[in-house]
Amino acid sequence: MSNYPQLKMLINGEWVAEGGDGTMEVINPATEEVLGLMPKASSEQLDAALAAADEGFRVWSAKPAIERFNVLRRASDLIRERKDAIARIITAEMGKPMAQSLGEVASAADVIDFQAEEAKRAGGRMVPPRSAHILSQQVHHIPVGPSVLLTPWNFPVNLPARKLGGALAAGCSVILKPAEDTPATAQLLVETLVDAGVPKGVVNLVYGDPGKVSEHLIASPVTRKVSFTGSTAVGKHLGALAAQGMKRFTPELGGHAPVIVSENADFATAVANCATVKFRNAGQVCVSPTRFLVARSIYDKFVAEFTERVKTIKVGDAGADDTVDMGPLAHARRIPAMDHILGDLGGNRGEILTGGKAIEGRGFFYEPTVVAAPAADSRLMNEEPFGPIAGIVPFDDLEDAVATANSLRYGLAAYAFTTSQDESYYLGKALHAGMVAINHLIVASPETPFGGIGDSGFGSEGGVEGYLGYTDTKFVTVAKS
Numbered sequence: 001m002s003n004y005p006q007l008k009m010l011i012n013g014e015w016v017a018e019g020g021d022g023t024m025e026v027i028n029p030a031t032e033e034v035l036g037l038m039p040k041a042s043s044e045q046l047d048a049a050l051a052a053a054d055e056g057f058r059v060w061s062a063k064p065a066i067e068r069f070n071v072l073r074r075a076s077d078l079i080r081e082r083k084d085a086i087a088r089i090i091t092a093e094m095g096k097p098m099a100q101s102l103g104e105v106a107s108a109a110d111v112i113d114f115q116a117e118e119a120k121r122a123g124g125r126m127v128p129p130r131s132a133h134i135l136s137q138q139v140h141h142i143p144v145g146p147s148v149l150l151t152p153w154n155f156p157v158n159l160p161a162r163k164l165g166g167a168l169a170a171g172c173s174v175i176l177k178p179a180e181d182t183p184a185t186a187q188l189l190v191e192t193l194v195d196a197g198v199p200k201g202v203v204n205l206v207y208g209d210p211g212k213v214s215e216h217l218i219a220s221p222v223t224r225k226v227s228f229t230g231s232t233a234v235g236k237h238l239g240a241l242a243a244q245g246m247k248r249f250t251p252e253l254g255g256h257a258p259v260i261v262s263e264n265a266d267f268a269t270a271v272a273n274c275a276t277v278k279f280r281n282a283g284q285v286c287v288s289p290t291r292f293l294v295a296r297s298i299y300d301k302f303v304a305e306f307t308e309r310v311k312t313i314k315v316g317d318a319g320a321d322d323t324v325d326m327g328p329l330a331h332a333r334r335i336p337a338m339d340h341i342l343g344d345l346g347g348n349r350g351e352i353l354t355g356g357k358a359i360e361g362r363g364f365f366y367e368p369t370v371v372a373a374p375a376a377d378s379r380l381m382n383e384e385p386f387g388p389i390a391g392i393v394p395f396d397d398l399e400d401a402v403a404t405a406n407s408l409r410y411g412l413a414a415y416a417f418t419t420s421q422d423e424s425y426y427l428g429k430a431l432h433a434g435m436v437a438i439n440h441l442i443v444a445s446p447e448t449p450f451g452g453i454g455d456s457g458f459g460s461e462g463g464v465e466g467y468l469g470y471t472d473t474k475f476v477t478v479a480k481s
């Protein structure tokens, strides 16, 4: 790719191309072409970023909210101006179709706008005192401090934007470490903040080995908050590290979203939504619908129509062909991960109706896969696939379907389709997840909280909650002197 940017870290307002710890190749997953070399930060460079964030916090948290708003608003304008360039890099680095990359860039700008506005709105509150002797009781939301933001590759601009928007609006300085698969996308986003006038040291960008970088940054006394999006296993590890320093931690982790399709569903809406949204981003979405629980009376028809739709999904190099519906998996390790998920099916343990294997040739492509009636104890029904694999099982009783939906330790998103008001109410209440959508499959918007429960994490990003996640609560009371 000719216009892939030279990768540089941003440390204390300086762009740094030399990594003290060597380099790592960034690969286009559709072509296996080496896009560029990512510098890896040394311990000294991480310490420099920490020192910059420490000083940056003093500068930024002292700015009036309106100044923070102005910088963030200029940045979101720049994101919109540069949308084509950013989207092209997303597609090159992780393979999603350009239309999805452009949609993601638009969301990133909107998310930053919402959080910027929140900086102006977020007040504290006055609490009536119990005694005339007390003049005031004030509750303040103060910025938590320098924050470490660890983001994955599946939404390489929107997830950093969610974290950066909330943190910067609240007055925190940050060190962003994006996924090693998608550094240039994060770099283009950070460039918009620099060009919008964020003071030096407030935003730092580092690359490197994720384990080494995160452990170093979390251990530092400078760091006061850690926000991580990624797998449950890594989230538990990072949470334990953060707890040792009593640091705020917001984990947004894996999911295995159930979709209950009632016999009262609008069938056409349900099947069209499910078969499309499941394969968006090649299924590499934490809220991807994955376990389809379908009323037995409509099960055969649902499986047949779902599978026919899936067979029409065009898989290919989205950077070279605008008509592609689904790109590759993000990196080579995802192929054996898909094979593992499908590895214990067969016989009476579930039938692969379409797909089921990697596509031969260059790139990390996997066939869109539909499995009918996977066994209840199969990997597919229990482990997060994080890829283009759908399992469909019949149910006889709605309460049993809810029990199956709620049976895993994950609790990120859950979905249902029904035209019955009573069922909508029941399902909205009974499905145990951080986000529930009925009759559609969209749970992310700039204005609403996004987050899970159980093994999917805790805390929220987006919405007012996204802002408050970067604040501590402080109580100030004044008595008559």
Ligand code: NAD
Residues within 6 Å of the ligand: 150, 151, 152, 153, 154, 178, 179, 180, 210, 211, 212, 214, 215, 229, 230, 231, 232, 234, 238, 252, 253, 254, 255, 285, 286, 333, 334, 384, 386
């Ligand atoms: P992976 O665990 O190797 O990497 C996933 C992400 O976590 C990457 O961005 C990586 O940089 C980061 N990471 C890994 N170890 C880390 C550490 N010790 N400290 C800090 N960051 C670390 O997995 P993968 O094969 O790339 O992705 C698949 C798995 O990751 C899936 O099972 C899925 O649950 C999870 N994932 C979740 C999300 C999400 O949106 N919640 C996004 C991407 C990946």
